[in-house]
Amino acid sequence: MNDFLRQYGAQILELTIEHLWLTGAAMLFATLIAVPLGVWLTQKPAWAKPVIGVANVLQTIPSLAMFGFLLPLPWLGERAARVAIVALTAYALLPILRNTYAGIRGIDPSLLSVARALGLTNTQRFFKVELPLAASFILAGLRTATVTCVGIATIAAAVGAGGLGELIFRGVASIDNDLVLAGAIPAALLALACDGVLGLMERSFRVPGQGLPA
Amino acid sequence: MSTAIEFRKLGFAAGGGQRLLDDISFTVEEGTTTVVLGRSGSGKTTLLRTVNRMVEPTSGGVFLRGRNVRESDPIALRRGAGYVIQETGLFPHMTTLRNVGLVLEAKGMAKRERTLRSQDLLNAVGLEARTFGVRYPHQLSGGQRQRVGLARALAAEPNLLLMDEPFGALDPLTRAEMQDMLRQLMSRMRKTVLLVTHDLDEALYLGDRIVLLQAGKLVANLTPEEFLRSRNPEVEAYVRAFHRGEMSAAAERPA
Numbered sequence: 001m002n003d004f005l006r007q008y009g010a011q012i013l014e015l016t017i018e019h020l021w022l023t024g025a026a027m028l029f030a031t032l033i034a035v036p037l038g039v040w041l042t043q044k045p046a047w048a049k050p051v052i053g054v055a056n057v058l059q060t061i062p063s064l065a066m067f068g069f070l071l072p073l074p075w076l077g078e079r080a081a082r083v084a085i086v087a088l089t090a091y092a093l094l095p096i097l098r099n100t101y102a103g104i105r106g107i108d109p110s111l112l113s114v115a116r117a118l119g120l121t122n123t124q125r126f127f128k129v130e131l132p133l134a135a136s137f138i139l140a141g142l143r144t145a146t147v148t149c150v151g152i153a154t155i156a157a158a159v160g161a162g163g164l165g166e167l168i169f170r171g172v173a174s175i176d177n178d179l180v181l182a183g184a185i186p187a188a189l190l191a192l193a194c195d196g197v198l199g200l201m202e203r204s205f206r207v208p209g210q211g212l213p214a
Numbered sequence: 215m216s217t218a219i220e221f222r223k224l225g226f227a228a229g230g231g232q233r234l235l236d237d238i239s240f241t242v243e244e245g246t247t248t249v250v251l252g253r254s255g256s257g258k259t260t261l262l263r264t265v266n267r268m269v270e271p272t273s274g275g276v277f278l279r280g281r282n283v284r285e286s287d288p289i290a291l292r293r294g295a296g297y298v299i300q301e302t303g304l305f306p307h308m309t310t311l312r313n314v315g316l317v318l319e320a321k322g323m324a325k326r327e328r329t330l331r332s333q334d335l336l337n338a339v340g341l342e343a344r345t346f347g348v349r350y351p352h353q354l355s356g357g358q359r360q361r362v363g364l365a366r367a368l369a370a371e372p373n374l375l376l377m378d379e380p381f382g383a384l385d386p387l388t389r390a391e392m393q394d395m396l397r398q399l400m401s402r403m404r405k406t407v408l409l410v411t412h413d414l415d416e417a418l419y420l421g422d423r424i425v426l427l428q429a430g431k432l433v434a435n436l437t438p439e440e441f442l443r444s445r446n447p448e449v450e451a452y453v454r455a456f457h458r459g460e461m462s463a464a465a466e467r468p469a
Binding site: 110111113114115116117118119120121124128129132133207208209210 | 263288290294299303306316317352
């Protein structure tokens with residue numbers, strides 16, 4: 001065990017950081033796209049079905065196929081990390097988008113009416129009432145998306161984007177179970193850690209006295 | 215005494231052309247309480263909401279101290295008129311103290327100042343600020359929530375209070391307590407109050423005047439004493455419906 005860590009420890013650490021960077025960048029982009037888009041859809045509900053539908057379709061594309069589609073594209077295909085981040089972003093869109101939309105649409109309309117009657121401006125109403133009331137929903141979406149992306153990011157190694165998947169693929173190719181586990185265990189722990197941390201955040205934003213977000 | 219609110223030939227038609235308010239004219243004097251009474255669907259909430267431009271009339275107008283509300287900025291107008299509705303009005307993610315100070319927060323008042331003011335208001339409505347200020351709405355009883363709602367409406371020191379069935383969700387005893395408190399507060403503060411209810415007892419107890427609406431039309435505008443003596447068939451029907459239980463109990467008592 002000690003020998004193993006001495007041999008692979010530095011590599012595991014490096015690849016974990018790479019893995020986190022791929023996932024983190026994708027989550028950042030996905031959040032920057034999906035949260036404002038979800039908010040916008042609450043203003044234009046007629047668009048909700050088609051837009052969420054598109055995100056849904058993206059979600060159903062098998063991950064290897066998605067990497068395959070993106071590789072031949074100019075600029076994007078030049079660097080594997082770019083392909084990986086775009087693909088992961090696409091997968092993360094749906095849960096964040098859906099939860100942002102549902103979280104805001106689910107707010108008791110009488111509360112929004114009161115906010116208006118008290119003389120809150122639209123911006124104040126959004127930041128003081130709508131966003132805080134939907135926050136735990138949005139974070140729940142972010143949590144699902146993150147955990148999914150940590151998993152899918154292992155496959156990004158297939159196109160040379162790095163991350164913990166690299167150890168797994170190398171282990172499979174050389175029939176070295178230790179090497180497979182050296183990638184698989186940290187990847188699983190990473191997913192659990194992200195789930196735990198985001199779960200705590202989600203709980204801290206939960207509206208007092210109300211149940212769990214669906 | 216001067217006129218605080220004037221409704222002038224006010225009409226409101228819904229999208230489908232249905233007239234929810236039809237040619238309503240009456241005035242509310244400064245510092246008095248006018249109760250708008252009527253059954254569900256009579257248009258009383260819609261009438262209330264024309265005052266702070268939550269509803270824009272389709273004909274006629276509402277004048278506050280002689281000025282058409284249409285000429286006022288809706289945000290400023292709403293901040294200047296306290297608004298109380300049934301139970302649901304408190305924001306569940308804010309403490310009691312923040313709920314009370316929300317209008318002040320929206321107006322940009324410094325936190326220290328608005329906290330002090332909110333604490334005073336909580337005390338004024340009979341909730342000890344140190345105990346209740348840090349609680350969330352779900353930790354309060356129905357009556358306590360309604361007190362917080364009233365404190366919030368008073369926060370910006372409005373001259374006018376708009377109250378939409380404020381005590382509708384409370385049990386009769388709590389409701390009576392709240393009505394007493396409101397009467398005391400109002401006699402001290404001399405605010406103009408427009409209160410909507412379907413409860414005749416509440417109207418008689420709180421109102422300086424009672425305006426009866428029926429199917430969007432103004433049927434009567436009377437003092438409580440006049441209301442009880444009125445020979446207007448619609449007023450009589452309302453009074454009779456309300457005292458049914460009392461009369462039936464009296465009739466069955468052995469002679």
